Amino acid sequence: MDLSYSGEHESFRREVQNFLAENARAIPKHFGVNRPTAEAVAWQRLLIERGYVARGVPRRYGGAECPPDIMRAQILGEEFARARAPLGLVNQGISMFVPTLLEWGTEAQKQDWIARTIRGELIWCQGYSEPGAGSDLASLRTFAVEDGNDFIINGQKIWTTTAHAADMMFALVRTELEAKNRYRGITYICLSMQTPGIEVRPLRTMTGAAEFNEVFLTDVRVPKHQVIGARGDGWRVSNSTLKHERGMLGDPHAALARIRNLLGLMADETVDGVSAIELPVWRDRAMRLQGRALAMKYHAMRLLTAAHKGEDLVLPRLIVKLQATELNHQIAALAVDVMGEMGLLYNDAAHSRAGGLWQKRLMFDLGMIIGGGTAQIQRNIIAERGLGLPREPKMAKL
Amino acid sequence: MDFSLSENQLLLQEQVGKAVRCLVPMERLRRAGQEGDRFAADVWEGFCDLGIPGLLVPERYGGHGLGLLDAVVVAEELGRCATPCAFLGSVVAAPIALIEAGSPEQQATLLPEIALGTLRVGIAVSEPLAGARHDARIHVRNGLLTGRSLFAVDVAGAHRLLVADHAGGLFLVDTLARGLTMQYLETVDCTRQAFEIVFDEVPADPLPGAGPPVLERLGDTLRLALAADILGASGHMLREAVAYAGTRQQFGRPIGSFQAVKHLCADAAAELEPGRALLWYAAHAFDLALQDSHVCALHAKAYLSEAGRVVARNAVEVHGGIGITDELGLHYWFKRINWSAQLYGGPTALREQAWLAQASLEQSR
Numbered sequence: 001m002d003l004s005y006s007g008e009h010e011s012f013r014r015e016v017q018n019f020l021a022e023n024a025r026a027i028p029k030h031f032g033v034n035r036p037t038a039e040a041v042a043w044q045r046l047l048i049e050r051g052y053v054a055r056g057v058p059r060r061y062g063g064a065e066c067p068p069d070i071m072r073a074q075i076l077g078e079e080f081a082r083a084r085a086p087l088g089l090v091n092q093g094i095s096m097f098v099p100t101l102l103e104w105g106t107e108a109q110k111q112d113w114i115a116r117t118i119r120g121e122l123i124w125c126q127g128y129s130e131p132g133a134g135s136d137l138a139s140l141r142t143f144a145v146e147d148g149n150d151f152i153i154n155g156q157k158i159w160t161t162t163a164h165a166a167d168m169m170f171a172l173v174r175t176e177l178e179a180k181n182r183y184r185g186i187t188y189i190c191l192s193m194q195t196p197g198i199e200v201r202p203l204r205t206m207t208g209a210a211e212f213n214e215v216f217l218t219d220v221r222v223p224k225h226q227v228i229g230a231r232g233d234g235w236r237v238s239n240s241t242l243k244h245e246r247g248m249l250g251d252p253h254a255a256l257a258r259i260r261n262l263l264g265l266m267a268d269e270t271v272d273g274v275s276a277i278e279l280p281v282w283r284d285r286a287m288r289l290q291g292r293a294l295a296m297k298y299h300a301m302r303l304l305t306a307a308h309k310g311e312d313l314v315l316p317r318l319i320v321k322l323q324a325t326e327l328n329h330q331i332a333a334l335a336v337d338v339m340g341e342m343g344l345l346y347n348d349a350a351h352s353r354a355g356g357l358w359q360k361r362l363m364f365d366l367g368m369i370i371g372g373g374t375a376q377i378q379r380n381i382i383a384e385r386g387l388g389l390p391r392e393p394k395m396a397k398l
Numbered sequence: 399m400d401f402s403l404s405e406n407q408l409l410l411q412e413q414v415g416k417a418v419r420c421l422v423p424m425e426r427l428r429r430a431g432q433e434g435d436r437f438a439a440d441v442w443e444g445f446c447d448l449g450i451p452g453l454l455v456p457e458r459y460g461g462h463g464l465g466l467l468d469a470v471v472v473a474e475e476l477g478r479c480a481t482p483c484a485f486l487g488s489v490v491a492a493p494i495a496l497i498e499a500g501s502p503e504q505q506a507t508l509l510p511e512i513a514l515g516t517l518r519v520g521i522a523v524s525e526p527l528a529g530a531r532h533d534a535r536i537h538v539r540n541g542l543l544t545g546r547s548l549f550a551v552d553v554a555g556a557h558r559l560l561v562a563d564h565a566g567g568l569f570l571v572d573t574l575a576r577g578l579t580m581q582y583l584e585t586v587d588c589t590r591q592a593f594e595i596v597f598d599e600v601p602a603d604p605l606p607g608a609g610p611p612v613l614e615r616l617g618d619t620l621r622l623a624l625a626a627d628i629l630g631a632s633g634h635m636l637r638e639a640v641a642y643a644g645t646r647q648q649f650g651r652p653i654g655s656f657q658a659v660k661h662l663c664a665d666a667a668a669e670l671e672p673g674r675a676l677l678w679y680a681a682h683a684f685d686l687a688l689q690d691s692h693v694c695a696l697h698a699k700a701y702l703s704e705a706g707r708v709v710a711r712n713a714v715e716v717h718g719g720i721g722i723t724d725e726l727g728l729h730y731w732f733k734r735i736n737w738s739a740q741l742y743g744g745p746t747a748l749r750e751q752a753w754l755a756q757a758s759l760e761q762s763r
């Protein structure tokens with residue numbers, strides 16, 4: 001274990017600090033909910049040029065092509081957090097689709113999509129789940145049949161986050177109807193959301209926002225060259241996306257930033273003139289969560305080091321999504337508890353804190369516990385793949 | 399020994415439950431809280447037909463003369479249907495305050511109208527019960543009220559307000575009185591409403607018997623009514639989750655056959671059930687004015703608030719993605735439970751109060 005910084009790394013840190021100081025005015029104030037704002041796109045472009053984001057993406061696809069360097073990544077995380085500057089865009093295209101494409105895509109596909117995606121110009125949505133295929137994703141029934149150089153797709157997707165704002169979808173469809181094993185015969189395919197036959201209907205959630213959608217596909221024609229990996233091999237391809245999705249959901253810097261906000265709230269929020277942070281019961285709960293967030297931060301560093309050495313720490317990797325989403329939910333729960341009656345307030349009610357943000361998070365983060373594989377499915381995976389316990393009783397055939 | 403509800407209480411529960419389910423189907427719930435519907439006049443009329451407003455009013459004033467345990471049984475049914483209507487103020491708080499601290503004239507003039515449901519009372523008592531936030535509190539000078547109260551409830555459609563100051567005094571204020579301004583506050587739960595009320599030298603009618611002991615009793619009734627509401631709302635969410643787990647198929651079998659889903663439901667049920675017994679005992683102890691009634695009331699609300707949060711969360715989880723949609727509407731109960739958990743003190747604050755109350759009980763022995 002060596003966490004000291006070399007002279008070279010110290011000068012990198014100064015470089016980053018200078019960059020942030022010189023470009024303070026370009027730090028976007030508004031990031032955009034579904035599509036990034038123009039200032040967010042400009043910021044992203046600047047960060048790519050400097051080699052601060054899309055670090056692993058080769059130059060020919062518009063990335064920074066930096067050799068893996070965990071210390072540099074760490075320094076970037078620290079300095080950007082200190083400056084309260086976002087370290088680039090986070091969306092399903094950048095975080096999940098690009099890594100998948102780098103692993104499985106053809107040269108033409110990479111040329112076509114990666115650069116525009118990492119620059120924030122091409123927005124993607126993930127078309128996996130269906131009404132009957134949630135946790136049991138492999139039972140999906142959106143069919144694609146061959147027609148010349150195209151596939152024709154029919155079926156329905158659901159819970160598709162940002163489908164209403166996306167340009168493209170990466171989707172799973174069933175192509176081999178008679179495949180014996182239901183994990184075979186699934187194909188990973190990309191489609192433009194402009195294709196005729198696609199209808200997107202918003203679904204409102206308990207936070208009051210319409211974050212996700214139902215997507216109906218009727219005779220949607222998609223060229224075969226938009227298949228990623230081999231036809232019928234989509235299950236394996238999708239597993240690499242899911243790995244990245246679970247990684248995206250477990251960002252410890254985000255959790256620590258929330259803890260900082262929580263502590264700020266607890267200093268401000270007074271009852272009969274005493275601030276919540278002064279009271280041992282509240283403080284203990286906050287410190288407990290901070291401890292967990294720190295553990296997750298160093299856990300992520302451990303995973304990163306292992307990945308760079310080409311090792312896979314199976315069990316430690318599998319627990320990230322479960323622990324991180326639960327942690328976020330608990331942070332929001334404590335904030336609401338601390339607010340007491342103020343925690344009833346929502347949106348822009350007079351006296352509400354940050355527009356009811358904490359209440360919204362309490363509900364939104366419950367969705368995060370469900371999305372990308374529910375907590376129960378995560379526990380099954382941890383027990384079976386991480387601990388080697390026997391599988392649940394036999395699954396029925398499709 | 400018989401630790402159970404009486405025949406009459408079971409009958410009351412059944413009748414109210416049936417009626418409220420008719421009054422508040424899901425379509426009705428969707429309209430709740432919208433401007434123009436904040437008072438939910440149709441539901442109140444239904445309450446009046448059932449005699450709910452007179453529940454706690456003594457018989458000689460035209461009420462049913464029932465106890466808090468009966469009110470708790472009713473509150474559970476209201477929670478079960480996430481009923482959008484005034485209840486805490488008129489049905490629970492006002493009769494208790496008048497019975498315990500009102501003058502004979504106040505009782506004789508107000509209680510009969512309260513029992514009929516023609517006089518409706520909102521309450522602004524939150525600060526002395528849950529602590530002052532944003533410096534909200536109320537002072538009395540020369541019999542006039544000045545200051546601010548956040549989280550006044552059952553204000554829409556009310557004729558009077560029951561107001562508490564920080565010294566434990568209780569006052570009745572006409573909602574049309576000069577110097578009074580009310581502002582609606584948007585909250586997470588659209589089935590009930592909170593208002594901010596500003597008092598600027600408002601004339602008020604004091605309850606002569608008021609003081610800290612009565613305020614404590616009043617706080618107990620409100621907290622037990624909220625705890626009961628949580629119990630009902632949680633019961634609904636748990637039942638929905640169990641029903642869904644029995645029908646939803648994944649991996650070729652009902653999800654309820656997976657151990658993980660069973661545990662989600664079982665944990666929720668295991669958390670919730672003891673809360674029911676604690677609630678009953680606390681309400682019973684209140685009715686008999688037993689020594690431990692205050693400590694038990696505090697614990698009952700703290701307990702059910704936490705159990706309610708477990709049930710609300712687990713029930714949503716059992717539903718998977720559909721659980722967080724507006725279409726399914728499970729969120730009305732989720733939010734209702736959250737709301738009830740916050741009002742008049744959350745679990746941490748209430749347990750602190752319980753500890754202090756217990757310590758002073760020990761000392762007085």
Ligand SMILES: Cc1cc2nc3c(=O)[nH]c(=O)nc-3n(C[C@H](O)[C@H](O)[C@H](O)COP(=O)(O)OP(=O)(O)OC[C@H]3O[C@@H](n4cnc5c(N)ncnc54)[C@H](O)[C@@H]3O)c2cc1C
Pocket residue numbers: 125126127128129131133134135136158159160161162212367368370371372373374375376377380392646648649653656657658659715716717718719720722
């Ligand atoms: C906020 C949010 C965003 C999402 N975004 C997307 C998106 O962009 N694209 C996309 O394709 N999908 C998306 N999803 C869908 C998500 O992947 C599914 O909701 C999730 O996989 C669960 O499926 P389900 O909702 O059908 O629940 P179900 O699978 O029906 O699960 C219901 C309950 O049964 C349990 N269960 C099921 N099987 C088992 C088992 N074998 N063992 C133990 N417990 C089990 C679950 O844990 C859950 O508690 C999103 C979901 C959410 C909540």
